[in-house]
Amino acid sequence: MWSTIGQLGEFGLIERVTARFPGTDDVILGPGDDAAIVSAPDGRVVATTDVLVETRHFRREWSSAEDVGRKAAAQNIADIAAMGARPTALLVGFAAPPDVPVSWAEELAEGLRAECAFAGAAVVGGDTVSAGEITLAITALGDLEGRSAVRRDGALPGDVVAVAGSLGLSSAGFALLEAGVHGAADAGSDEADPGWLRCLGEHRRPRPPYADGPGAARLGARAMLDVSDGLVQDLGHVAQAGTVVIDLDSAAFVPEPELSEAVVLLHELGRTGRGALEHMLFGGEDHALAAAFPPEAELPPQWRVIGTVSAPGADGPRVAVDGASVSARGWEHFR
Template sequence: MSSTIGTLGEFGLIARITARFPATDDVVLGPGDDAAVVRAPDSRVVATTDLLVEGRHFRRDWSSPRDVGHKAAAQNLADVAAMGARPTALLVGFAAPADLPVAWAEEFSEGLRAECSTAGAAVVGGDIVRSDTLTVAITALGDLRGAPPVRRDGAAPGDLVAVVGDLGLSAAGLALLQAGLADREPTCPAAHRRPAPPYAAGPAAAELGATAMIDVSDGLVQDLGHIAAASNVRVALRGAALRAPAALVEAVGTLARAGAPLRSPLDFMLAGGEDHALAATFPSGTALPSEWTVIGEVVEGTGVTVDGSVPAVAGWDHFG
C-alpha cells in the first residue's frame, strides 16, 4: 500500500515537499523559517492569490498531480505577468485529506516547481492542514523592475486590442473530458490540464506601452469586460481576427459528432477560460511582436462587442 500523508504526518510532509523547492536569485531565505524573504529591488511587490478546489477546478481522475501543480502555479503566475511584472515567488496553502497518498503531494509539488521554473519563480513557503476537500491556495509575488503596473483601467479610445497565448483550448479540453472523449483528441485536454501562459509577454507588453492588460481566466469577453468597465470604454472585437487553431476545430468536430451541445470554435475562443492568455490594449500604431494578434480596437462606449453586437456567450462565474 502506498504511504499516505496521514501516516507521514504534517512535518514529515513539509520536509518532503520543501526539499523540492530550490531558491532562485530573488530568494534571500526560502521555506523552513517562520516566513520567507524575497528580494524586492523595486520596493513594490506585485501580490496575487487564487484558490483551486477539487471538483471545481480539477478532478483527480482527469488530471495527474503534476498537472494540478502546473495549473495551480500557472493560474497565479499569469496574474503577475498580466500586471507587467516578472514572477518571483510562490506560497502554497495545501489542505488535504489524511488518506491522500504522499506521492500525490510530492508529484503536485514537482508540477509547481516545474511551472515556477518556466516562469522564473521559486516556491518560498506555504502551509499544510487536514481538510475533507483537497484545496490549494496559492499566492504569487512579482517584480515590476521599476516600471508602473499595467492596470485594467488604462484603455483609451483609439487603442488597439491584442492577445497572446491560447484561447478556447482549455475549455474545449474540459468539454472533451466531460464527454468522455479526451483520448480521441488529446491536444485540448492537455491544454486544459496544463495551461501555458505566455509569461514573458507580460513584462514585454509593459515595455511596449500597454495601456491595460488582463489574463484570460474566465473567458475573453468576460475578462475584456473588466478592462472595458474599469476604463469606461467599449472593447470592439473583430470575429474574423479570432482564427481558431486546428486542434480547436477538430475538438469541436469530435464534440458535435458525439452529440455534445453545439458550440462553435469562436464560442470557445470568446467564452472559454483557463488558458491564461494575455489580452492587452496598446496605443494605435504600436509595433507588436509577431506572437501578438490584433483582435479589435477600443472605442467610446461600454462593454464588449464582436462585429458590433454583444455576443451571446457567458464566461465563468463561480456562482452563475
C-alpha cells in the same frame, strides 16, 4: 515507508515536499523558517492569490497530481504577468484528507516546482492542514523592475486590442473531458497522437505566455489581463474600468487546427454546443494575455490584433463583436 500523508505526518510531509523546491536569485530565505524573505529590488511587490478546490477546479480522475500543481502555479503566475511584472515567488497552502497518498503530494510538488522553474519563480513557503477535500491556496509575488504596472483601467479610444497565447483550447479540452474523452483511446481514434489531444493538455496544464506580460509593458500596453473566465467576460472588466467600448473583429479569430479538430470530435460525440469561435470568445482557463495598446505600437507576431477601443455611446461601456453587443457568458462563481 509511509503510504499516506496522514501516516507521514505534517512535518514529515513538509520536509519531503520542500526538499523539491530550489531557490532563485530572488529568494533570500526559503522554506523552513516562520516566513520567507524575497528580494524586491523595485521597491514594490505585485501580489495575487487564488484558491483551487477539488471537484470545483480539478478532478483527480481527469488530471494527474503534477497537472494540478502546474495548473495551480500557472493561473497565479499569469496574473503577475498580466500586471506587466516578472514572477518571483509562490506561497502554497495545501489542505487534504489524511488518506491522500504521499506520492500524490510529491507529484503535486513536482508540478509546482516545474511550472515555477519555467516561469523563473520559486516556491518559498506555505502551510499544510488536514481537510475533507483537497484545496490549494496559492499566493504569487512579482517584481515590476522599475516599470509602471499595467492595470485594467487604462484603455483609451483609438487603442487596438491584441492577444498573446491560445484561445479556446482549454474550454474545448474541458468539454472533451465532460464527454468522457480522457485520451485517444476514449474517442476510438486510429491516430496515435490526434491533434485534439492538445486541448486536453491545455486544460490540464495551461501554458500562459509569461514573458509577454513584461514585454507588453515595455511595448506601452495601457491595459491588460489574463483570460481566465472567458475573453468577452474578462474584456468586459477592461471596458468597465476604462469606461470604453471594446469591439472585437470576428474575422480576426482564426481557430488553431487542434481546436477545430476538437469541435468536430465533440459534434461526432453528440455534443453540439459551442463552435470554435464560441470557445475562443467565451471559454476560459487558457490564461492567454489580452491587452490594449496605443495604435502606433509596433507589436511582435505573438500579439494578434483582435479588436479596437472606442468611446462609449448611449449603451455605456461594453464589449461588442462586429459592432453588436454581446453578453458575458464566461465563468462566474456562485452562479
